[in-house]
Amino acid sequence: MLTGEIRNKVDKIWTDVWAGGISNPLTVIEQLTYLMFIRSLDEKELENESFEAISGEAMPKIFPQDEDGQAMRWSKFKTKDSRVIYDIVGTKVFPFIKTMNGDNTTAFSRYMQDAMFLVPTPQVLQKIITGLDELYEHDIKDLDMQGDLYEYMLGKLATSGQNGQFRTPKHIRDLMVQLLAPTPNDKICDPACGTAGFLVSSAEYIRQNYESEMTSEQWDHFAGDMFSGYDTDRTMLRLSAMNLMLHSINQPNIDYVDSVSKQNSIASEYDIILANPPFTGTVDAESINDNLKIICDTKKTELLFVALFLRILRKGGRCACIVPDGVLFGSTKAHKSLRKELVENHQLQAVISMPSGIFKPYAGVSTAILLFTKTGAGGTDKVWFYDMKADGFSLDDKRSSIDANDIPDLLARFHNIEGEADRKPTEPSFLVDKSAIEANDYDLSINRYKEVVYEKVEYDAPEVIMNRLDGLNLDISAKMEELRGILGE
Structure with a gap:
């Protein structure tokens, strides 16, 4: 910051x-x-x-x-x-x-x-x-x-919020990369890449964890076709190309593509998807790729992009993406259809609820991270929910550094998911059975499953309180008389 x-x-x-x-x-x-x-x-x-x-x-x-x-x-x-x-x-x-x-x-x-x-x-x-x-x-x-x-x-651009062209904070990108833990053999894609922040964070993670043991073939893969990014803004693509080149990625597949349109026919291509797709606006219904409409017939970009992620992942491929909270509980047919697809036909692993100030000063929308694996044959058993309250920065427009930070706890718990089995819905993280999600019409909002414990407060009986008030009134009257006496002297 x-x-x-x-x-x-x-x-x-x-x-x-x-x-x-x-x-x-x-x-x-x-x-x-x-x-x-x-x-x-x-x-x-x-x-x-x-x-x-x-x-x-x-x-x-x-x-x-x-x-x-x-x-x-x-x-x-x-x-x-x-x-x-x-x-x-x-x-x-x-x-x-x-x-x-x-x-x-x-x-x-x-x-x-x-x-x-x-x-x-x-x-x-x-x-x-x-x-x-x-x-x-x-x-x-x-x-x-x-x-x-x-x-x-x-932030000086009047259209930044409308176009969705604000950068995902680096610590949130790094969190998502650490959740998926890519390897030197993976093919990684961001279909709404902007300045290629997710691809850069992935490259940094791979260097940090594998640099000393990577083979020459893996280094060639790293410098070339490991990283793919798509955007519809040539300025963003130039910034992406410069950013990636400075991180030793000389031949990335950065292309001008409207990701959810018929122009994009990519399917079953990538091992890892990391993305923060546009939240706002709709697209021309005529241009939307038909195979996305099968999953969710809508013009809303936040739904179409999740459907796209499922299509372009190979079987066994994993995704971490940011979605607005409306995706989790929206009641339209398209919202429910997409959530059912994730839960029934693939493996939905986690829903991480984030505080609404994460993207300030550009947007105050509440968001969540979805983590899922493409299987095409189900596999969702239990879904892990985490209620993130703090990310190490204040949640106002200034986003100043603070001590409160749930990210280390979140990562530790996600990578030891077996230890979460006995956690209660009253705690910040817990597991929810697929049957419970199905019974709730595939609602993925954490508030649907979280339980709030209210502390019982014991009050004195009314008669005791009234007696106490009488005593206070008598004391006040006595003090007033004493004060009048002093003033009359």
Whole structure:
């Protein structure tokens, strides 16, 4: 999360760009992200050079080794005259990053082709470079800067909530990845990928847990077809491509696809789905893929995406997705049909209820995480419910860091589900039999099964209370008489 001080610095950079003549907020975001990417490339090259010097092992180079190539590095040009910087970035660095990942078949090259350098003047560019450098070096060295900064800047877009284009907080993404625990052999997809946050979190998890034991074939898989993401916004796809490339994923399958439309025919393809699909709006009924209508005949995107997840998972594939609470208890035929499909025809494993402030300041909607495995033959026996009350941050618009955090407990309990067998519905987590869910018309709201224990309060008999009041009145009268006596003296 960005502190108030960092937000002020970001606002200052934003104001400089706006004053320079760029008034479209999305264009500002794009231009700042390109420059963050250019800086990050140099950071990565410096890391490689440091590792090479220590280990003696040759590392691949990002920038050409000649004089012109080295002049394109952020650390080399940032202190030069503003007009020189503007010329280097506009005529050398920008064309370089648009073509740096080879032929046009790669996601990076495909979506960077129509990227444009639009910073209006050398003075504005120098202010941005100075501002970003100060942010990186003094404030946010160890944060997921590209994502956090993007998330903050997106709050300046009037349409962010309507389009569903706000980033899932990193700690929630990491939680969902840890729940599914992907392996180096899995194929992972986010069909509403935005800036590819879930794919990046998955890559970080695999590196952290398997890096030392991965084979060359697994590394090739990691750099290539392990990760897939789809979106209908080319700006998001460019940001995804840059984000993934910075995490050593050079050939991801990032594509322009309307995931729930007839244009998307993918089926039984992926081992892992991680997603936070759009909650709002409907889609054109004519464009919806017919095999999604079979599961739930609706135009609501939050239902169609869950049906899509079932279709594109292979048998045995697993999904962790965020849904608005309405999916859990909605009474329409489509809502009930989808929930019945999950419970009866696949293995629904968990419903994790999250507090309504998780996505503030962009949305206050109550949400839940659904975890399920595609089987095509049932398998739901008991469903685990968890009532998350705190995620380590305040639930107001500021989302300040706090001590209360249920996530460690949640993960420990989920990965020891046998230990939950004796938990009562009065506790934060418990198991519910499939028969109980079926009897409740497949309602998956935790409040349907949770029991609240009310503490019994014992009150004195009315006569005792009245006597006590009489005593108090007599005492007050005596004090009043005493006060009158003092005043009359």
